[in-house]
Amino acid sequence: MLNKVLAWSSLAATLLFAGIACLVLWPPEWLRDSQKFVLIGLAVPLLVVSIVLALALLVIAVFRSMFES
Numbered sequence: 001m002l003n004k005v006l007a008w009s010s011l012a013a014t015l016l017f018a019g020i021a022c023l024v025l026w027p028p029e030w031l032r033d034s035q036k037f038v039l040i041g042l043a044v045p046l047l048v049v050s051i052v053l054a055l056a057l058l059v060i061a062v063f064r065s066m067f068e069s
Contacts, residue, residue: 010053017046 020043 007057010050010057013046013050013053017043017050020046 024043
């Protein structure tokens with residue numbers, strides 16, 4: 001159950017990060033002046049969330065391997 005939650009949340013964070021990357025590469029007219037805010041204010045926290053989720057998956061995998069053997 002926990003693996004499914006982590007997998008879906010990791011997928012959601014990846015899709016959000018990809019969406020923000022698309023906004024930075026092809027910004028609409030109203031966003032052209034504040035591209036740096038979008039990149040720093042949104043993409044960096046999502047990258048941190050993705051890293052934390054990856055570390056959580058690693059910790060879960062290590063604990064599972066300890067208890068299975």
